[in-house]
Amino acid sequence: MRSPLNVRRIIYEALVRDQLDVNQRPEIWDCTTCTTCTLRCPKGLDPALMLIGLRRVLTEGGRIKPTVRDALESTFKFGNPWGRGKAKRSDWAQGLNVKNLAEGAEAEMLYFVCCTPAYDDRVQAVARAMVKVFQKAEVDFGILGNEEMCCGSEMRRLGEEGLFEFLVEENLALFQQHGIKRMVTTSPHCYNSFRNEYEGRGFEVQHYTQFLADLIELGKLTFSKEVNRVVTYHDPCFLGKQNQVYDEPRAILQRIPGLQFVEFDRSRERSLCCEGGGGRMWVEASSARERLAEVRVKDALALGAEVIATACPFCLLTLEDAVKTTGAEGAVEVLDIVELVAQAI
Amino acid sequence: MDIVVCVKHVPDTTEAEIAIRDDERGIEKRGLVFDINEADNYAVEEALLLKERFGGSITVLTVGPPEADETLRMCLAKGVDKAVRLTDGRFEGSDSYATARILAEAIRELGRRPSPIGYDLVLTGIQADDDGCGQVGVTLAEMLGIPHAALVISTETEDGKMKVHRELEGGLHEVLEIELPALLTIQTGINEPRYASIFGIRQAMKKQIEALDLGALGLAEEAVGEAGSKTSLVRLFIPEVTAQATILQGSPEEVSSELLTIFKNEGVI
Numbered sequence: 001m002r003s004p005l006n007v008r009r010i011i012y013e014a015l016v017r018d019q020l021d022v023n024q025r026p027e028i029w030d031c032t033t034c035t036t037c038t039l040r041c042p043k044g045l046d047p048a049l050m051l052i053g054l055r056r057v058l059t060e061g062g063r064i065k066p067t068v069r070d071a072l073e074s075t076f077k078f079g080n081p082w083g084r085g086k087a088k089r090s091d092w093a094q095g096l097n098v099k100n101l102a103e104g105a106e107a108e109m110l111y112f113v114c115c116t117p118a119y120d121d122r123v124q125a126v127a128r129a130m131v132k133v134f135q136k137a138e139v140d141f142g143i144l145g146n147e148e149m150c151c152g153s154e155m156r157r158l159g160e161e162g163l164f165e166f167l168v169e170e171n172l173a174l175f176q177q178h179g180i181k182r183m184v185t186t187s188p189h190c191y192n193s194f195r196n197e198y199e200g201r202g203f204e205v206q207h208y209t210q211f212l213a214d215l216i217e218l219g220k221l222t223f224s225k226e227v228n229r230v231v232t233y234h235d236p237c238f239l240g241k242q243n244q245v246y247d248e249p250r251a252i253l254q255r256i257p258g259l260q261f262v263e264f265d266r267s268r269e270r271s272l273c274c275e276g277g278g279g280r281m282w283v284e285a286s287s288a289r290e291r292l293a294e295v296r297v298k299d300a301l302a303l304g305a306e307v308i309a310t311a312c313p314f315c316l317l318t319l320e321d322a323v324k325t326t327g328a329e330g331a332v333e334v335l336d337i338v339e340l341v342a343q344a345i
Numbered sequence: 346m347d348i349v350v351c352v353k354h355v356p357d358t359t360e361a362e363i364a365i366r367d368d369e370r371g372i373e374k375r376g377l378v379f380d381i382n383e384a385d386n387y388a389v390e391e392a393l394l395l396k397e398r399f400g401g402s403i404t405v406l407t408v409g410p411p412e413a414d415e416t417l418r419m420c421l422a423k424g425v426d427k428a429v430r431l432t433d434g435r436f437e438g439s440d441s442y443a444t445a446r447i448l449a450e451a452i453r454e455l456g457r458r459p460s461p462i463g464y465d466l467v468l469t470g471i472q473a474d475d476d477g478c479g480q481v482g483v484t485l486a487e488m489l490g491i492p493h494a495a496l497v498i499s500t501e502t503e504d505g506k507m508k509v510h511r512e513l514e515g516g517l518h519e520v521l522e523i524e525l526p527a528l529l530t531i532q533t534g535i536n537e538p539r540y541a542s543i544f545g546i547r548q549a550m551k552k553q554i555e556a557l558d559l560g561a562l563g564l565a566e567e568a569v570g571e572a573g574s575k576t577s578l579v580r581l582f583i584p585e586v587t588a589q590a591t592i593l594q595g596s597p598e599e600v601s602s603e604l605l606t607i608f609k610n611e612g613v614i
Contacts, residue, residue: 062423062539069540076543077357077378085360087376162543 003030003287007037007047014050023063026286028054033157033278034237039269048278055159055279064159071282072160075167079149080115081282090145092117092124096131099142101178107142110180110203112194114187115150116313122320123313126186129342130208136345137221141184147174153193153238158279168198175203184211186338188239188312189277195243207239209311209337213248216255223344226258231340232305234264234296234319235271236312249311249337256344262303264296272296276314293322300332311337346401346502348392349455349464351448351485352385352420354413355475369580381416384470388531390538391500392468393424399502402426404455404462408436408447414554421552422545427462429455433558435566440574441480447569448481449488450562466507467528471496482530493528494521498535 005027014020022028031051038046058064059072071081078086090100092113099105111134117127134141152167175183183205185191191207215221231253239245246268253261266272274293275285285291296319300308308319319334356377364373381389392403404427405420407413417428431451439447455462467489472479479495486493498518499510509529511519523529559569571577593600608614 059540060542060544062541062545064540066537069538072540073380077380078360083360085362086378087362088360160542162545162547166543 003027003285005030005286007031007051010054011047011050014054020054022054022057025054028058029065029068029280029283030286031278032237032273032275032280034273035241036237036273039241052157052159055157056161057159059159065283067282067284068158068279071279072155072158072163075150075152075155076163080119081150081154082115082119084119086146088146089118089148090143092119092127093131093143093145096128097135098131100145101142101180102144102147102174105142106179108140108182109142110175110178110183111141111143112151112183112185112190112205113143113148114185114190114313116317117186118148120313120317123316123336126313126316126336126338129336129339130186132342133212133221133338133345137215139215144174144178149174151187151190151193153189153197154277154279154281156193156197157277158282164197172198172201175201182206184208186313188236188243188245189314192238192242207243207245207248207311209239209249209252210245212338212341213251216252221341221345223255223257223341225344227256227340227344228258228260229306230260230262230304231307231309232262232264232300232303233267233337234274234308234310234315235268236310236315237271237273237277239311240268240271249309252337252341253309256340259340259344262305264299264303266299274310274312274315274318276312276318281314281317291318291322291325293318294326297322297326297328297332301328305332307340308332308334309337309340310334346395346399346465347463348395348401348403348466348468349452349462350385350388350392350403350405350420350425351467351469351481352389352405352407352416353382353470353473353475354379354407354409354416355382355473358474363583365581365583369582370578371581379412379415381419382470382473382475384472384474384531384533386470386538387533387535388468388470388529389420389423389425390536391531392466393539394536395466395500395502396424401465402462404429404464406431406448406451408432408439408444411556417554418546418549418552419541421549421554422541423539428552428554430554430556431558431562432556433569435559435570438571438574438577439569440576441476441478442484442575443569443573445481445484445488446573447562447564448485450564451557452489454557454562465525467491467526469528469530471530471532479530482528486528489526489528491526491528492523493530494523495530496532497529498532500529500535 033048074083075081099107113127117123152164156164180203183203194205272292357380403425405425406429408431421428431447469482483493494509496511497509498512501508507523509521593603
């Protein structure tokens, strides 16, 4: 999306001229907190923090979009932003024989599923693929079942700092109670939160692409089938730009037999954001112009890719939407890396 | 404009697995998440919007257990001035009539104080999500001896007079002029309720919530609870799935085409 958002103008109006009316600037909600501006800032600033600060003013004032309000209220009440009951959080794992650490089982590693793979029909397939791959590699892991709770990453970026702090306290207590020492996450957003924003955490955290790349390297995860498809990789901003995990996802894809890997022109540090971050899953953009995810799909078609692989629940959903809105269904498919891995074992 | 809003702290049951208590007179509340009754949330917002325009004060009342303070604190965080909780073991089992009597007596009690809390308007939600009776509001108006309008979807205030819009069957709307003080039961969708942030709710912990019991209201024991009620709950149960229900299975395409065939065969379309 080409947004009217001009973060330098907003900083100037707010800090230099002191005349910014936050209620009249809907583009404050356009930022996806991808941090491209931070990476490119010649003065070493972090402009996204300014926008999150302005969102805090709006959220504390209570006058926010109903979709944002509902996501925040749901997270406080049910521990997820999708308005779904706590009692249904682990329904996706039924019949998969996964240990539940919240019910007293013990394991070396926690698989932190995340709200979106837990509840979203499409992304549940990613969580199930993850279980299949972990079981094939004989990983000793468990989940927290219905006790798992939102990491708070998106709540903080929607300007709800109090809710974020509440979730940090609740999660740290939960992890401590169940003796969690190691954790692997589905989502780069949970990974980023736990790694960089949970002060005083007593556990190690990896994104699953790091963990799987290690397993493959050590020969603990081997492939037995070919995936004969042309695949490109879309870097999730919270994995790449914010945590410099660029090589592991590519290393996994390149080890899958039969898979032909092609690189987007805009990749790694220059990767285009899908627009699903920064709470944007619950905010409609202020501009109706072409969305970046649609640009991404068109670029993939031009590359001759049959599959856009990614490693983030939000990227998966926004890119899939863009495949539909650009009429590219049947020409290109969006899959999570772990789904391709599951096809190859 | 001084406004009293009556709210109820109810379990959110949309996504929960509901279990009936052994005595069949209630549901198992353990593990359920409680929140303000949906329609009452719109009533609180309407009061806040009126206060923003005309000034005055807002008092929220609830009949409920100490846990209902969560709902009251959320109201205080949004800008409500005073919260009163009406709690007494003897209130248990009250039907809509007895509940309205407790609320009416509390409103009178607040008005009798050395620094009285009066009202120009009493607002309630149209009905509670848990029992769905929809009677407390209008019964309360009758007990207070003030006019009421039910199912209100918008309000206009000019020169001390209030006009209320009501939605009727068949898509009709009517506008009533109502003399104040009055009671309105508020329909969901009348406004867009604001968000109460966690910091805001924590700040509201500093504000006092007043609790009043049977004695404080000067009500007789026979006037409340089951003794003071006109109706009593006989049995609560989950209806059995009958043979007429058919669950369609298959992919979304298969299910929708099968559904279409059924609609056609049954003459629905």
